[in-house]
Amino acid sequence: MEFLVGSVWAAGLAIGIAAFGCGLGQGIGLNGAMSGISRNPEAAGKIQVNMLIGLALIESLCIYALVVSLILMYAHPALEAATAALGAH
């Protein structure tokens, strides 16, 4: 039982922390880009490209965390054994 509870806790914490961090990172990046474009509109193209690559990398981190948390809840290798052991008791 502790195993299942631990898995769910870990999954929730994983996606929660990852989403918080990624949202914060994207917000800070966007904020910097806005400031940069406001101060120097001619550099908008360069800023756009770098921001696009940065945001794509940040976003993929969050998706990784989501997959890991879903694996913990639905496709954990030891989940079936744990469920079977729980059913036996």
Added chain:
Amino acid sequence: MQDLTKVVDLITKSNWLLLVVSAMVAVMTTSMSFYLGVVAGGLIVAVNFHLLKRTINNSIRPEVVSEKGRSLVGHVMVKYYIRFAVSALLIFLLISNHIVHPLGLLAGLSVVVASVFIVTLLVVTRLYFKEAV
């Protein structure tokens, strides 16, 4: 500026190329669920990248920034969360119904990251050899 636009185009093309190559490798060497995972994950991130590119091209322009200011940050973030929610739903359905192998899905989801690293290596190598000559 044009060089940087070319970099983004190169990343977009290499996304699709890498997806096709990894799908071909997966279909030849791994099981069906792993192959499906690679294809589904690759498609999700490639489409996500396209949508992100469109959002940034439409929103982050000097005239729009000077007009709307920092409220644009919220606008882009809301679009990000909508995209993320849709991706999350798709990934949830794929994993919870055991349609795909989770490791295959992770491999597929790494397509954009891998192509960004490959393009970065290409650009740095080109720059290095250009300076050496």
